[in-house]
Each structure stands twice: as C-alpha cells, then as structure tokens.
Amino acid sequence: MPFAKLLLSVFLLLLLLQPSFAQNTIKIQVINANNHHVPVVGATIQTIGRRYFMLSNENGFFELDQMIINKNDSLKITCIGFQAITIFVSDLLNHPLIQLKETTTELGEVNVYANESFKTVIGNVDSKGGNTMNLSFGDKVALFIPNLGIQHGYVTKFRYFAKPNFGLEDHYTEPFLIQLYSVDSVHGNPDKSLLKEALLLKANKRNKWNEFDLSQYCIPIPSNGIFVSFSLLNQQEYNYQEKYIETYSVLEQKRVPIKRVVSPKISFSMNIYKNLHNWIYREKSRKWSEFPASLGTFMLGLEVQVYE
Missing domain, CATH: 2.60.40.1120 (Carboxypeptidase-like, regulatory domain)
Known part of the structure; x- marks a missing residue:
C-alpha cells in the first residue's frame, strides 16, 4: 500500500509539473x-x-x-x-x-556595362545526383571552377545538389557552411576567402539542385578561376539535432533504431570534367589536398551574371 501511494504521488506531481514544462x-x-x-x-x-x-x-x-x-x-x-x-x-x-529588413543590393564595386548581359551556370551542371560522400565534422570540400573567359561578371547564386541517403532520408535538410575562395597561384589550392564569413545554409529540395542568392555580395570572378566550398559544422554544433534514426543492421538482418548526430553529405556525380578539380580539407590535419578526379566531381556550382 505505501508503495502504491508513492506511485500515485509521483504521478500527481508529474501532472502538476506538465504545464510548467510546456511553458519552457x-x-x-x-x-x-x-x-x-x-x-x-x-x-x-x-x-x-x-x-x-x-x-x-x-x-x-x-x-x-x-x-x-x-x-x-x-x-x-x-x-x-x-x-x-x-x-x-x-x-x-x-x-x-x-x-x-531586406538588404539592398549595391553594385558600386561592380562595373556595369551598357551592352547586353546574360546569366550562365558554371561548375558541375549534372541534372542527377550520383553518390554521396561522408565527411567528418569540420571537414570541407571545394570545387575549382575555371574562369572560362569571363572578363566582367559577378556571382549571383550558389548551387548545391542535395541527395538523401537510404536510412537518412531527411539528413539533407541539416545546415552546412559555404565559402568562396581565390586560387593559390603556386599550388592551385583554395587560398583567400571571398566572403567575409562562411554562410550557413540548408537545402530544402531533395534529389535536385538547391540555389541560394549571393548577388548582394557582388563577388567578381577572378581571372584565374574560383573555388566554391561545402563544409560541415563541428559535432557540438550539430548536437542539437541528435536523434534516433533507423538503419539496417547486418548482424540482426533488420532495420533497427540507433542514436546518431545527423549531418548533410556532399553529393558527387560520376562525370569527370577536365577543368574542374576537387579538393578536400580535413579538420584533423588542417590542410587542403587534391581529391582524386577519377572518383567523380562534387556537385557544386555557381550562377554568374556576365556583361559582354
């Protein structure tokens, strides 16, 4: 009887506390x-x-x-x-x-020419995503995009292909960072940041290209090309999204729930472009190294406003 009264007291206490939890x-x-x-x-x-x-x-x-x-x-x-x-x-x-308040785009640093202009997409342009690549927390990947003869033009959009994984159907909506870099003229790796700080973004379309407006930053295309990068946050920054997900267990031969910190993955296509080069930055080593082009091309790109 005393034990039953104790259980009843705990139950009533939880009922009393429930509204205060909701107000948190x-x-x-x-x-x-x-x-x-x-x-x-x-x-x-x-x-x-x-x-x-x-x-x-x-x-x-x-x-x-x-x-x-x-x-x-x-x-x-x-x-x-x-x-x-x-x-x-x-x-x-x-x-x-x-x-x-909306930001007014100022083109003071961009030379606008009287003759015609057009927009063009540079970088990976595949219409379908291939595989996805796992990155450790804090890692980055970057795709080198040559200038392609653009003398007067600036970046208007960042493009990223979001592909969900089996068992992680919603991971592609988690946030990631993007940055644009100039090219190191000696080693060919990403050099100076072209955005004052990396931008935090998230995809909202699955198995499609996601585009993000960068026109307000008025970034011209350097004559020797540009790098566009995708990077993960660190594990502490993703911990708020820690949750149970389902995955397939080989040992148990069935789908089982496990607790995991969910983060997005970088998509790449099997098409190999001659002038596009992949680079990867590992947080542990803190240095860039070229990623084998034979494995494919990272599905990153830019839209550029070109003035003729």
Whole structure:
C-alpha cells in the first residue's frame, strides 16, 4: 500500500509539473519587415558566445528552449538577403516576433556595362545526383571552377545538389557552411576567402539542385578561376539535432533504431570534367589536398551574371 501511494504521488506531481514544462518552450516567428505577411524561411538564430543555434522553418517559426537559453542571452539573427540583427531573449518573451529588413543590393564595386548581359551556370551542371560522400565534422570540400573567359561578371547564386541517403532520408535538410575562395597561384589550392564569413545554409529540395542568392555580395570572378566550398559544422554544433534514426543492421538482418548526430553529405556525380578539380580539407590535419578526379566531381556550382 505505501508503495502504491508513492506511485500515485509521483504521478500527481508529474501532472502538476506538465504545464510548467510546456511553458519552457517559446515559439517565435521571423518575418519580412517590408511585408509582415511573409515569413523568413531558413533564418539562422544563434546565441552569441555559445554554440547553440536554430533555423526558422518553412513558416518562419523557431522555438526557444528556456532550459537551454536564458533571458539574459543575446541572439544574432541572419539570413541571405536581409540585414542581420541582434536581440535580447528577454525582449522576445512578451513579443515573440522578429522583423528582418531586406538588404539592398549595391553594385558600386561592380562595373556595369551598357551592352547586353546574360546569366550562365558554371561548375558541375549534372541534372542527377550520383553518390554521396561522408565527411567528418569540420571537414570541407571545394570545387575549382575555371574562369572560362569571363572578363566582367559577378556571382549571383550558389548551387548545391542535395541527395538523401537510404536510412537518412531527411539528413539533407541539416545546415552546412559555404565559402568562396581565390586560387593559390603556386599550388592551385583554395587560398583567400571571398566572403567575409562562411554562410550557413540548408537545402530544402531533395534529389535536385538547391540555389541560394549571393548577388548582394557582388563577388567578381577572378581571372584565374574560383573555388566554391561545402563544409560541415563541428559535432557540438550539430548536437542539437541528435536523434534516433533507423538503419539496417547486418548482424540482426533488420532495420533497427540507433542514436546518431545527423549531418548533410556532399553529393558527387560520376562525370569527370577536365577543368574542374576537387579538393578536400580535413579538420584533423588542417590542410587542403587534391581529391582524386577519377572518383567523380562534387556537385557544386555557381550562377554568374556576365556583361559582354
């Protein structure tokens, strides 16, 4: 009898605590300040000074867990095409809405010519994804793209082919970093970063090319070519997505659930392009090395606005 009373007491206590647990999560929406009816999809929300971050969903919403984030924390909200802002968590408790202002593209550093212009896609242009490659946390891959005779042109879009894996059907939606590099004239490896900081992105189309607008950065194509890179975050930054997934067990001859930190994978096609060269950067060795072209070509690319 005493044991039964103890169980009943614990059960009642859990019922009493349940509402307070529910209140620990705050739902916040990110919207376009110029049009309040339009949600901002894929905005990055990061705690300043810590490794915790979130991404807004297809309706512009994300959730703050007050068990992890406290009201004295500051959040940095960024998204391509919008001005970054910083806001205190305490300011969101009573007004759970964030407004981002659109960034006006300034072409002051780009010479615009009076004659005709056109857009062209450079890099890997395959219509279908081949295989995918596993990367360790913090690793990068880069694809060298030659100039192709472009004298006056700048980058308008980054292109990445997202291919889901068997047993990891939703891993392709996890965030990754991109960067553009100049070419080392001596060794031919990625050299100086062309973006002030790597951009955090995530794909939303499976088995298709995903495109991201980079026109606001006004990056000209260097005469000796350009590198476009894809990299994973470190394991601590992916831990917020740690979850149980299903995979096939050879020993048990069936699909079993396992706990795994989910991260995206880089896709590559079996087509080998003469002028495109793969490079890989390992976090452990902290250096770039050329990846065998015989294995295929990383499915990365750029769209360029060309002025004739």
